[in-house]
Amino acid sequence: MRIAxxxxxxxxxxxxxLLAWIELNQPDVLxxxxxxCTTEAxxxxxxQALGYxxxxxxxxxxxxxxxxxxxxxxxVTHGLIDQPLFEDVAEPRAIGATCGGVRVxxxxxxxxxxxxxEHYAYKLNWFAALRRTAEAELALNPSLPYVIIGDYNVAxxxxxxxxxxxxxxxxxxxxxxxxxxxxxxxxxLSEVLPRSLKGEPYTFWDYRQAAFGRGWGMRIDLVYGNESxxxxxxxxxxxxxxxxxxxxSDHAPVVIDVNLP
Numbered sequence: 001m002r003i004a005x006x007x008x009x010x011x012x013x014x015x016x017x018l019l020a021w022i023e024l025n026q027p028d029v030l031x032x033x034x035x036x037c038t039t040e041a042x043x044x045x046x047x048q049a050l051g052y053x054x055x056x057x058x059x060x061x062x063x064x065x066x067x068x069x070x071x072x073x074x075x076v077t078h079g080l081i082d083q084p085l086f087e088d089v090a091e092p093r094a095i096g097a098t099c100g101g102v103r104v105x106x107x108x109x110x111x112x113x114x115x116x117x118e119h120y121a122y123k124l125n126w127f128a129a130l131r132r133t134a135e136a137e138l139a140l141n142p143s144l145p146y147v148i149i150g151d152y153n154v155a156x157x158x159x160x161x162x163x164x165x166x167x168x169x170x171x172x173x174x175x176x177x178x179x180x181x182x183x184x185x186x187x188x189l190s191e192v193l194p195r196s197l198k199g200e201p202y203t204f205w206d207y208r209q210a211a212f213g214r215g216w217g218m219r220i221d222l223v224y225g226n227e228s229x230x231x232x233x234x235x236x237x238x239x240x241x242x243x244x245x246x247x248x249s250d251h252a253p254v255v256i257d258v259n260l261p
């Protein structure tokens with residue numbers, strides 16, 4: 001089974017590249033983030049024509065998530081348990097479903113903006129809701145392969161950014177954010193990506209200052225799975241080639257191959 005995650009940074013702007021990538025790589029399940037479209041405006045017909053069922057959730061602003069599956073999609077869940085609000089809105093940042101015997105979540109964690117901004121506290125509260133949700137689901141069926149993939153908007157270690165000195169006083173690298181991600185390990189999840197990652201680990205390069213060409217990247221698109229999932233991973237890599245060329249997203253897809261019974 002091939003499962004992938006990709007922050008496409010607007011599914012409308014990236015549709016041609018998205019369809020081409022799907023046809024070339026043939027993921028069984030693809031988690032998308034930052035749709036920047038409403039649920040109704042998602043390009044269902046174009047994706048369904050490739051053989052995928054689609055569950056999307058968006059408001060048309062800078063968020064939105066989706067799951068695409070050609071191995072079935074059931075038990076769909078929109079949002080998290082006791083998900084915090086931002087400006088009185090429950091933002092569309094999490095969608096879960098069971099696909100081919102694997103419970104998959106596509107998440108787009110709030111950015112946090114600045115350390116003294118209310119969005120930073122919102123980010124930490126959102127992580128707490130993610131942990132509660134995963135803990136509750138894992139307790140119901142601990143043997144079911146389970147994975148949370150997407151844009152975590154956190155670089156787990158100093159080596160996951162191109163120059164940690166450039167991030168002093170910034171979000172994405174604070175102890176509180178990293179602790180919020182690490183807290184997932186206390187409920188039976190572990191990070192899958194480093195186990196078999198090949199080459200440069202970054203998954204995001206800013207559009208500004210020619211960051212991609214200079215190698216000024218961050219690893220913020222992460223994969224956390226339970227033992228049933230992690231022990232079945234045969235390969236895991238960042239498709240850096242998809243970040244190249246005109247019209248690319250500022251994120252690269254992350255691909256996970258698993259051999260499940």
